[in-house]
Amino acid sequence: MYSLNEIEALSKRAARGAGLPWGLAEEAGKATRCLSAWGKRGPELLAALLAQIDTVRYADALPLSDEGPWRGACGWVCPIAAGAAVSDRAAVLAAGGDVTLGRTACPDVLVPFVSMAAVQAGVVLRVKWARSWCDVYPDGTAVWGGDGDERMAWADQVTVVPLPEAARAAQDAPLRCPTDPEAWQALIDFGHRTLAPNTEASRAAGAGPA
Secondary structure, rough: OOOOOOOOOHHHHHHOOOOOHHHHHHHHHHHHHHHHHHHOOOHHHHHHHHHEEEEEHHHHHOOOOOOOOOOOOOOEEEEHHHHHHHOOOHHHHHHOEEEEEOOOOOOHHHHHHHHHHHHHOOOOEEEEEOOOEEEOOOOOEEEEEEOOOOOOOOHHHHHEEEEEOOOOOOOOOOOEEEHHHHHHHHHHHHOOOOOOOOOOHHHHOOOOOO
C-alpha cells in the first residue's frame, strides 16, 4: 500500500526516465495519482504505457495535428501528451466541440486530463473508447461504465464529447492505495534512469554520497 504522494512522486520520476520532458513527466505523476484516487490501477496503467513509449522515439508519439483523428508519427499517440492538449481545449469542449484521437496507448490514462478540462470549463465530458466510457464532472467526480478491460493496452479511437449537465457528489480519495508489485518495480526501474551513472566522471562531478 502506497500513499497518493508516493505514487505521484515515483510516477513523475519514472515518466522522466522513460524519456518524457519534465513538464509532461509532472503531468504523468498527477494523472497516475488521480487514477489511483478514483480506485483505478494508476501505477499499473502508467507502467504499461511507459513500456510502450520505450519502444519508440517519444517525439513520434506526440499528436501531429489537432485536425481529424489525432495521430503520432509512430502511428499512435501518447495519452499524456494528447491529454495535455485536450485540457488546453476546455473552451472548445465547453462550446460543444469534440476531440477525436486515433490509435491511443493505454486510453484510461487520458481520463484525468479530460477531467481537468471538465473542471476548467464547468461541463460534463464523456471519454469513450471501444466498449468503455467514463463521464467526468466539474466537481472532479468520474463515473466509469461499459464492459471493457480497464487495463486495455490500445484503443483504435478515443472520443471526447460534452454531455448535458448532471450533478455528482465529490468523492473522497483514499489515503493509501494497493499497488501491483511488478508494476511498482517497473516504475522504480524507469526512475533509476534519471540517476547519474556510477562512474569516475560522475563522482568527480559531485554525484553520489558526500
